[in-house]
Amino acid sequence: MVFRLKPAHVTFARWFIRIRWIAVGMLIFATFITKNVFGVSVQDTQIYILSGLLLMTNVFHVVMINRIVKSAGIHVVKLVKRELHVQITLDLFILTCILHFSGGIENPLIIFFFIHMVIASSIFSKFKTYIHTVSAIILLVALGWSEYKEIIPHYPLDGFIEHSFYQNKEIILGAGSFFIFTAILIVRLTQMVISRALKVEDAYVQTNIQLVKKDVLQSKYVLRVTHNIKGHLAAIMSNLRVVQANMVGDLNTKQQELVDRSYNRSELLENFVTELLSLHRKRLKQEPEFEEVSLVDITSKLISMTNTLAKEKGQIFTYHIDKTIPSFNGNPLTLNELFGNLLTNAVKYTPPGGDIRMTITNTDKYILSEISDTGVGIPEDEITKVFNEFYRASNVEKGVKSGSGLGLSIVKQIVENHNGKMQVESQVGKGTKFLITLPKK
C-alpha cells in the first residue's frame, strides 16, 4: 500500500492562505472593537484599507496556487515556492504598514512577523530564509528608526498603552535586540526540526515506493512462472486423460487407479496454478475495465448455485438482497468470483444442518454485504492471517484438500480493487461472518 503524499509545499501554501483569511478577519474585528468599544484611538480607515489590500493579495494567492497545482506538472514545487516568496514579501510589507498606523513598535502585532519566519524556514533554503528574516528586521528597524527620528509621524494607540515608547531609546534598543535575537533563534530551531521531519518523511515515501516496486516484480515473476507451469500441465493432463479414458487400450484395475490418482492431483495443481494467476493478475490490475454492474443480477445466479450446494449438504441457505441497490461501477467477473468464493467457502466449512446466510443492503454511499455461516469458525489467533496467501485454518480437517489457500487473498484483492473494505468476525465452533463494504462511486 503506498501513501501518496502531496508535496508539503502545497499544503503549507494552502494553510498559509487560510490563516491569512482568519488573520484579516481578526484584524478588522480587533480594530473595530479597539476603536468603538475600548475607545482607543486607531487609524481605522487606513487599517481597513490595508486589510482590504491583504484580502486582495490573498485572492491572488488562491488563484495562483490553484493554477500551479492544476497545470505545472513536475514543476509544482518550484512554482509553489516562488509563490510563497511573493506571499511572504507582500505580507511583511503590508504588516509593516499596518504596524505603522497602529502604534508602530508599541503594537503586540509585531509577533506576527515570527509566523512568516517559521514558514520560510520550513520551506526555503537557509540562505533564502535569512534573506526574509533580514528583510523583516530591516523593515522593523526602519519603522522604529523613522518614527523615533520623526521622519514619519507616529500614530499612537491612545488609551491602550503608554505611547512614549517610540521615543524611549532604551526600550527601542531592548525590544529591537530581543526581536532580532528571537527571530534568528526561531529560524534556526525551525530549520533543525523541519529538516529532520522532511528526511524521515522522504525515507518513508522512498521505502513505500521500493516496496510497491518489489510487489510488482514479484507478481510479474509469479505470472511468468505459473503460466509456464500451466502450459506443461495442459499437455500432461491431456495425455493422461486419453489413457484414463481407455482410448489407447484398456487398463487393469491397478493401472486405472494410478492414472486416476495422477489425473486428480494434476487437476488440483491446475486449480492452484489458476488461482495463483488470478491473484497476481488482480494485484497487477490486469483486469478488464470497470463497467456498470448490478449486484442483484450477479448474486441471483450464485443464489441458485448455493441453494443446490447447500441442499446437497443438508444446510439451510437464506438470503436477503435489497432490490433498491443501484448499478455501480465494477468488474462483473471478479465480483462474481468474490461472492462465489465466499459462498462456496461457507458451504464447505459448515456441517450438515448448519445455516448459511447472505444479506446485501443499500445505504447512502455504500453497498453492505454480509455472508455468514454456522461453520467451524476460525481460531482467534489466526483471524488476522485469513487473508494471507496460502493460509489454511488449523482446525480444518486435513481431508479437505481441494483448497489452494488463495481464495480469501483473491477475495480481499477484489474488494481492494473496488476501493472497498472487508472485515471478518469468527468464533470457533460457532461460525464466521464476512462483511464487505463497497463504495457506490
Next chain:
Amino acid sequence: MDKTILLIDDDQDLIDAFQIAIESQGYNTESANNGSDGYLKIKSHNPDLVILDVMMDNDLEGYNLLHKIKEDQIYHNLPIIQLTGMVDQLGVNLRSAVEEQDELPNVYFENKPIDPLRLIELIKELLE
C-alpha cells in the same frame, strides 16, 4: 466420407493427445505447429473443422490466422474451435472482445486447458 479435423498448436505433445482422442472417434486428423503452416494445410486438406490455439510463440499468431481464414470467402463458414489461455495471460476475455467487435460465424471459444473428452463432445456437436 470421413471428416477431417485440423489441429494447429505449437505444443506437439498436446496435439498428439488430441489426435489419439479424436481419431478414436473415427475422424481423420491433420496437424500444424504454426500459423502459416496451418494456413497451407487448410488449403491443401480442406478440413471440416479447425482447432486453433490462439497463442503460439506468445503472440497473436492464432488470432491473426483466425481472421485470415474468416476473410477468405471459401472458408468463411468453416467451424473453428479457438483454444485460448488469454483470460489467464492478459486478463481479457477474448470471447467477449471478439464477439463485440466482429461477428465471426462459426467460431467457438474454449479455455485452455481443455479436457479431450469435452473436445470430442464439442466436435461431434459441431459436425453432426
